[in-house]
Amino acid sequence: MIIASELKSIMKAITYHHYGPPAVLHLTTVPKPKIKSGEVLVKVRAVAVTAADSRLRGARFPAGFNLIARLIFGITAPRQQILGSSFSGEVVAVGEKVSKFAVGDAVFGMKGFSLGAYAEFLKISQDQAMVKKPQSLSHPQAAALTFGGTTALFFLRDLAQVKYGQRVLVNGASGAVGSSAVQIAKALGGVVTAVCGPKNLQLVASLGVDQVLDYTQVDVRQQSSQYDVVLDAVGNVTFADCERIIKPNGKCLLVVAGLPKMLQAVIHTHRSPKGISYLTGTASETKKDIQFLTDLCAQGKLDPVLSKVFPFDQVVEAHQLVDTGHKVGNIVLDLDGLGEMKVDFKG
Ligand SMILES: NC(=O)c1ccc[n+]([C@@H]2O[C@H](COP(=O)([O-])OP(=O)(O)OC[C@H]3O[C@@H](n4cnc5c(N)ncnc54)[C@H](OP(=O)(O)O)[C@@H]3O)[C@@H](O)[C@H]2O)c1
Structure with a gap:
């Protein structure tokens, strides 16, 4: 099933083509993802800017992991040119085998190492770390939670x-x-x-x-x-x-x-x-854990700290804040008003 916004073949996204400082990030246009039968297309409404995004952007990998991280993420330049994992948005199309979500569902979750959430649309398998968003959480709060x-x-x-x-x-x-x-x-x-x-x-x-x-x-x-x-x-x-x-x-x-x-x-x-x-270890993301966090929020035991919401085209400023190492709680890019944002074709 598809709805009108699925018909456009391009979308706005923040991309980067070189590892480096926040200024490597640009708002540009790219092809919209095409979903397979078990996948869902999400129109992103908010996406968190995290310490992990900042590390990837600057190729500042933890000590001893530089080689393996570059093999995964790109030796001299990023293989996945769209950052972003923790997102919140709305389902706008579903593949024919999707049973867990329907068009119109408000959802939030994490893309993990596959990234790609600094974009107007993202695709994700229905089995990945995504759940329905309760109304009590706004899109920026949901993006900040995970x-x-x-x-x-x-x-x-x-x-x-x-x-x-x-x-x-x-x-x-x-x-x-x-x-x-x-x-x-x-x-x-x-x-x-x-x-x-x-x-x-x-x-x-x-x-x-x-x-x-x-x-x-x-x-x-x-x-x-x-x-x-x-x-x-x-x-x-x-x-x-x-x-x-x-x-x-x-x-x-x-x-x-x-x-x-x-x-x-x-x-x-x-x-x-x-x-x-x-x-030690690296946290991973699952549907079950995101539902657990959602339940804690509903019980009043967890309230994500959201200190700043930046318009999508202020991604450079958002990354500069993360790079200080002193951001408060979470910061989020808001994709509302995307239609008026100026696209940088230099990308
Ligand atoms: N292992 C994993 O799976 C995993 C997962 C996620 C994150 N991480 C890592 O965890 C770290 C924290 O991530 P984050 O997202 O929480 O970062 P963050 O939001 O930037 O928070 C860093 C915090 O450190 C505090 N801080 C800085 N200097 C300090 C000091 N000298 N003493 C005490 N507190 C100090 C800051 O507080 P003030 O502003 O008050 O100084 C700030 O609140 C990052 O290095 C990230 O890469 C690891």
């Missing part, structure tokens, strides 16, 4: 298996991952201490944490407090710090870890005098 949300679920629920009453420390609590992590740790029953900068203390406190610490005033790594689980979304907590602040048999979640740190994590786990497990 990147940090799926990462926090992977580390806290799946790797650490946080249990009721456990003390959880979240370092980098004001970012996309951290602001989701503090809320998900609370939802899992944790007693949560959050670490963030002075500008974000009030915001992070409003997320329902038990204690907020300003990293310019208190160095939590040197304190005598003892945590069951430490989630480091910044990458500045050392193994020695963890041995000091984590309880015996506790867990350290290293969200920011290249290959050397991953290998060190295995060694330190075997050698830890306190039996601490150092856990």
Whole structure:
């Protein structure tokens, strides 16, 4: 089944042809994706701009992963020239074998490594990480929910298996991952201490944490407090710090870890005098997890932090903000008003 907007064969998209600074991104026109029988065509209404997008754009891959990442994403230039994973939008066409979605459904989800969401339309298999969007979430909120949300679920629920009453420390609590992590740790029953900068203390406190610490005033790594689980979304907590602040048999979640740190994590786990497990990995996205996040939102346990919505053609400014390393929660590109946006044919 198709509707009128499917009939156009081109669409607007943000593309990049070289790895580099935010200015490599351009609003241009490209062919519209063609769907296969099990796929859905989504008209994108909002798309998150994430730390992962920024890393890919600049070819700033985690230490030790440069070669493999370039083999996957393009050796000297990006193979997939449209970034973007976390999207929200409306189904405008479905393949003949699609049974889970219908034209007109509001949906949101993640494209993962296949990317392609910085575009007017995207195609996605009906079995991939996409669910129906509840009315209680706006398109920008839905786009903001999944990147940090799926990462926090992977580390806290799946790797650490946080249990009721456990003390959880979240370092980098004001970012996309951290602001989701503090809320998900609370939802899992944790007693949560959050670490963030002075500008974000009030915001992070409003997320329902038990204690907020300003990293310019208190160095939590040197304190005598003892945590069951430490989630480091910044990458500045050392193994020695963890041995000091984590309880015996506790867990350290290293969200920011290249290959050397991953290998060190295995060694330190075997050698830890306190039996601490150092856990690393890459979060993946599933329909089930996105539905889990949606349910947490419906229960009032999770509210995605959305600090800024940029018009689609201000993608360069959005990436500049991500590149500071100090964005607050999530930022999103809004595709409303796309018709009036000037297309750059230099692409
Ligand atoms: N392993 C995985 O699967 C996975 C998945 C997603 C993301 N990541 C990685 O996780 C990291 C965080 O991602 P994100 O999206 O949350 O980034 P983000 O939104 O840019 O947040 C970074 C946060 O770090 C905080 N920060 C910066 N310097 C700090 C310091 N010295 N002490 C404490 N906090 C500090 C910032 O807070 P202030 O502004 O208050 O300083 C900011 O809120 C990125 O490196 C990303 O690549 C890994």
